[in-house]
Amino acid sequence: MTALTVDESTALRASVHALLADRAGEAQVRSAMESDTGYDAALWAELARLGIVGLIIAEEHGGSGAGPVELELVMEEAGAALLCGPLLASSVIAAAILAAVDDSAAAARYLPRIADGSSIATAALTGLTGTWTPEGIAVLGAPPTEPGGQWVLNGTASFVLHAQNADLLLVAAHGPDGISLFAVDVPQTSVVITPLPTFDRTLRLAQVEFAGAAASPIGEAGAGWSAVERALDVARVALAGEQAGGAKQSLDITVDYAKVRVQFGRPIGSFQAIKHMAADLLLESESAISAARNAARALAEGAPDAGAAISLAAFACADAFTTVAATSIQMHGGIAFTWEHPAHLYLRRARADAQLLGTPAFYRERYLQQLGA
Amino acid sequence: MTGALLADDASGHALLGAEVRSWLDAHWDPALERSAWLGLVVEARWAVPRWPAEWFGRDMSDAQARVIAAEFTRAGAYGTGQDRTNLWANTALSFGTDAFKREFVPALLRQEISMCLLYSEPGAGSDLAGIRTNAVRDGDQWVINGQKVWTSGAATADFGMLVARTDWDVPKHRGISFFFCPMKQPGVEVRPLRQITDEAHFNEVFLTNAVIPGVNLLGEENDGWRVLQTALAYERSAMGENARGPRRAASNGPVAASHEVDLIELARSAGCLDDPVIRQDIARATALRSLNALNTARAKAELAQGTSSPIMSLGKLAMSRILHEGARVQTAILGAATLLDGPDHPQADDANFLTLNAYFTSIGGGTDQIQRNIIGERVLGLAKEPEIDREIPFREVRRA
């Protein structure tokens, strides 16, 4: 897909915004987060119909064929709305892995179902430590013992996004050739998926135990992690967009409140203690937007500094979202200490997003290495 | 040729780029004197492409001006883009009479006239509308009495942009006028002040029956506050993009952001590049610079598309954080070495100098607190602080 014109990206953004305003307002987010699956299946179907679920999947596989720039824009809207669902897990990470591995049969088999929303896929890449590095992988893949036999997986993956809702797991496992990727259909009896209680109630995570699970290798044996890394870059851009959108929305809510809440006979926004916090937060949230969009552009262009741009976005957006969401509660006062007020939902999401694909400190270190230090 | 003749699209931009390239090929010579080179740039109408054709410009769009700037950068030449960066010329163009503009604008664009800002006074800093320097009309000239302070570059300036009170019986914002004040005259006395950096760039300026020709009034009498807002906006946006680098890198004035201290190299040479705490610090400080550059680029792109951008007003606040944080990390890297100072200890001298000079940006041109007020009120739309002196005649305003 070629770069969108200003008008096209405005239109894409507007259509997602309108749908989420209508179907993913605060009340709907709250009912989704309290439901078993953690998302609204009807909204998911609508997002699929609009081409958002298959946004970055190639047109030949039934997707919209969009790139990181469009993905980032959509994720800003998703983050602003605190959209619940497997967008990051299935439409971004799983789809990007299947695009990154050189395996046309697997792509043809799985991507159309992911694109139309009928299949929910997720990637099991992290072990119990939750680090997004090869050292974190705690699953072993054993080759077939007889001709025509199956690969089997043993071990544990944790912090797996939406595994409880998935019918396809893409698993990174150590094997005889190094790290390889496998497709595992679920449910199956030798895979136990245990939902984990999450601090961010809009998120779904699970632990996955593989006890001799039947698995099909995808892509080249031993080349799994490089495909994962390429896919993770797409995911980092998406997450940065979500964080930037979340930060902006959290600030907008706060500024609106500062205009209407009156104390000492004047709006609290006229107090410098509040006004100055708001000004600092605007710098944070605008910088996050710039960083996320720049990372998306660099990745789309295959720019030589794309890696550093992505790392910069990863920690700048994580820090911005957490700072904005945390300060927002202080600026609101007691009202924001209530469960009914949305401020804590943003803080919960911000804290989760800041860990999901690696910590800000991890990305600062990575950024420095990418700058040559 | 003016902008209207070249289409503002990809093919027009390509033609424009080629025209600039061939002009630079024929004329650019790094050995030329600054004002001689700028003279050529002004004459060829590359200095202020966005300005009207009748005033040295080409009526060009932002996109076209950036095509020209890109060619100048490629050639290593300077002098274009002054329609954004030249505070003095822009203020003169916006508010001067035609006679005034004919006299001053070309010289300002050739940067032959040295300028200073006569705004702050001992009793009026953040509250600039509280100035007490007095201006009285006397025939076709103005007579000025009062005192200015913190006036950077006053000792060498030919002219100062001056705000003075012309009506004391109206509220403070409504009785101010804006002038181009000749500095080399008996009524102007400049006394250098020693700064915390041990330099003496800023000064006290005593105005005693100083005289200003009538044509040097910018804007209408008593409408100087509006002129000042425009001039301040140019100054603040420049301060958000560039800041002065190390003491020895530039003897005076700002240097481009590319002259910034390389913290990675500094840590490498200090032998602490493998310290994980220092590495986190360096990443944070480096990121602040990159983020500001990205914000600025995005703001310009949004302005070019005709959307107004809130980011433009964030740059100065961001830059002050960049400078303070950068100097803090520089100091952390060098450690005890920063106990020493002076030309024999250049790295420490830089860190020490930059630690102090960071206040140039966080106080000068409007303090960080004032910037936050402006962002809160004008960008985010939060209510203003009550101002007890806003609507009363200035004569009745309380003084310290």
Ligand SMILES: Cc1cc2nc3c(=O)[nH]c(=O)nc-3n(C[C@H](O)[C@H](O)[C@H](O)COP(=O)(O)OP(=O)(O)OC[C@H]3O[C@@H](n4cnc5c(N)ncnc54)[C@H](O)[C@@H]3O)c2cc1C
């Ligand atoms: C290096 C340097 C160069 C300068 N060059 C020039 C120059 O060339 N020409 C010129 O005219 N001026 C110049 N200045 C002056 C500069 O613009 C003023 O110093 C600045 O506007 C602050 O005014 P002040 O020093 O009187 O401090 P004050 O206004 O007295 O401020 C004192 C403190 O009170 C705070 N404060 C004041 N009002 C408010 C408010 N409403 N809300 C919240 N906090 C507030 C300030 O932030 C500050 O922390 C320069 C200053 C420096 C440091």
